[in-house]
Every structure is written in C-alpha cells, then in structure tokens.
Amino acid sequence: DADVTQTPRNRITKTGKRIMLECSQTKGHDRMYWYRQDPGLGLRLIYYSFDVKDINKGEISDGYSVSRQAQAKFSLSLESAIPNQTALYFCATSDPPDRRAFFGQGTRLTVV
Amino acid sequence: SQQGEEDPQALSIQEGENATMNCSYKTSINNLQWYRQNSGRGLVHLILIRSNEREKHSGRLRVTLDTSKKSSSLLITASRAADTASYFCATNNPTDSWGKLQFGAGTQVVVTP
Numbered sequence: 001d002a003d004v005t006q007t008p009r010n011r012i013t014k015t016g017k018r019i020m021l022e023c024s025q026t027k028g029h030d031r032m033y034w035y036r037q038d039p040g041l042g043l044r045l046i047y048y049s050f051d052v053k054d055i056n057k058g059e060i061s062d063g064y065s066v067s068r069q070a071q072a073k074f075s076l077s078l079e080s081a082i083p084n085q086t087a088l089y090f091c092a093t094s095d096p097p098d099r100r101a102f103f104g105q106g107t108r109l110t111v112v
Numbered sequence: 113s114q115q116g117e118e119d120p121q122a123l124s125i126q127e128g129e130n131a132t133m134n135c136s137y138k139t140s141i142n143n144l145q146w147y148r149q150n151s152g153r154g155l156v157h158l159i160l161i162r163s164n165e166r167e168k169h170s171g172r173l174r175v176t177l178d179t180s181k182k183s184s185s186l187l188i189t190a191s192r193a194a195d196t197a198s199y200f201c202a203t204n205n206p207t208d209s210w211g212k213l214q215f216g217a218g219t220q221v222v223v224t225p
Contacts, residue, residue: 004154031210031211033212035215040217041217042116042200042215042216042217042218043155043200043215045212048210048212050210056210058212088152090154090155092155094211094213098142098143098160098162098204099142099143099204099211099212099213100145100157100160101145101147101155101157101202101213102157103154103155103156104154105153105154106152106153106154108152
C-alpha cells in the first residue's frame with residue numbers, strides 16, 4: 001500500500017463547482033503539504049501544515065482552502081473551481097530532520 | 113518563487129550513455145535533494161546531499177555540490193530506458209524554520225534504446 005494516498009486520481013469538474021481532494025498518510029509524519037504542478041513549471045506550494053492546529057499559506061493559496069482533520073489526513077478544497085486551476089495536484093509529507101519529501105501519486109484535475 | 117533552476121530543460125540520450133543535469137540555487141541551504149518523476153506520477157526521492165558534503169553516490173547516481181557557486185549536478189551513469197523521467201532538484205533553506213522545500217522546474221530526460 002502507498003504511504004501517501006490521494007483521492008481521487010482524476011477528476012473533471014465544471015467551473016464554479018466546489019471540489020475536495022483528499023490525502024492520507026501512514027508514515028506518521030507531522031508535516032504535510034499540498035503542491036500544484038503545471039506543465040513546464042516546478043511544484044508550487046499551496047498550503048502546508050505541521051499539525052491539526054497549524055495551517056499555513058504557501059505561495060499560491062488564493063482560491064484554495066485546506067483542512068487537517070487528523071495527523072494523517074489533509075484535504076484541499078477548491079471553493080469555486082475555475083479553468084486555470086486545471087493542473088496536477090500533489091500531497092506530500094516530510095520527515096525530520098532532513099525534510100525528505102514523500103509524495104502521493106497525484107490528482108489530475110480538469111476544470112471545464 | 114523557485115529556488116532551484118535545472119539545466120538543461122530537456123535531454124535526449126541513448127541507452128548506455130551518461131546523463132548529466134545541473135541545478136543552480138539562490139540562497140543558502142541545509143541540503144539539496146534530487147527527485148525523479150515518471151510521467152504524470154508522484155515525485156520519488158533519489159538522493160540528498162548536505163551543505164557540508166561535496167559528493168555523494170547511490171548506485172548509478174552521483175551528485176556533486178558546490179556551495180560557493182550555489183550549484184549541484186546529478187549524473188546518471190550507464191542510462192537505461194527506465195531512467196526516462198523528469199528530474200527535479202529541491203533545496204531546504206536553513207532560515208526557513210518550517211523546512212519547506214523549494215523545487216526547480218525540472219530536466220526532462222529521454223533515454224532511447
């Protein structure tokens with residue numbers, strides 16, 4: 001079983017719809033992250049969290065929100081999806097002290 | 113903003129050849145990490161080199177780090193078709209107490225049989 005699991009793997013949604021992407025991990029790491037990847041670009045950080053009470057905005061948080069329901073669960077919501085949010089979304093955890101990242105398999109989101 | 117920038121953006125080689133890609137970064141680092149991404153899949157950690165290290169090996173991978181030039185290189189020796197992927201460098205900044213990683217845009221490597 002994957003250590004970091006994302007659901008769904010693929011999703012097509014309409015403009016204006018609310019959508020939630022879910023992430024769960026079995027690695028026992030405290031730190032979890034949501035990234036967005038667009039073609040030709042690296043990964044851009046959307047939100048990150050160090051425990052259920054600690055949520056932080058990344059460089060591109062506008063239009064997104066998150067919830068850390070438990071140490072193992074971190075979900076990303078698009079409140080009102082728009083076409084330029086079409087991208088590949090990754091959840092990741094990181095281990096202390098070197099902060100190696102462990103990624104889920106990604107969610108390919110298409111907003112039409 | 114991206115911390116690391118990989119060069120070249122794309123690389124095409126034949127099986128058995130070596131593949132070299134470079135990463136330049138802007139600020140001081142705790143460590144620099146390299147990741148591989150197969151098409152459309154999640155990134156997989158390959159190797160980590162700390163700021164006080166100059167070279168590291170793992171199997172067919174060799175990573176160098178030059179902190180004076182703020183650059184790193186990843187060498188894949190005797191490449192195989194299975195090495196076809198995108199490769200990303202990521203840095204961990206000591207002034208960032210959260211330990212967030214900054215990723216570059218990646219080098220796309222194609223290995224042909």
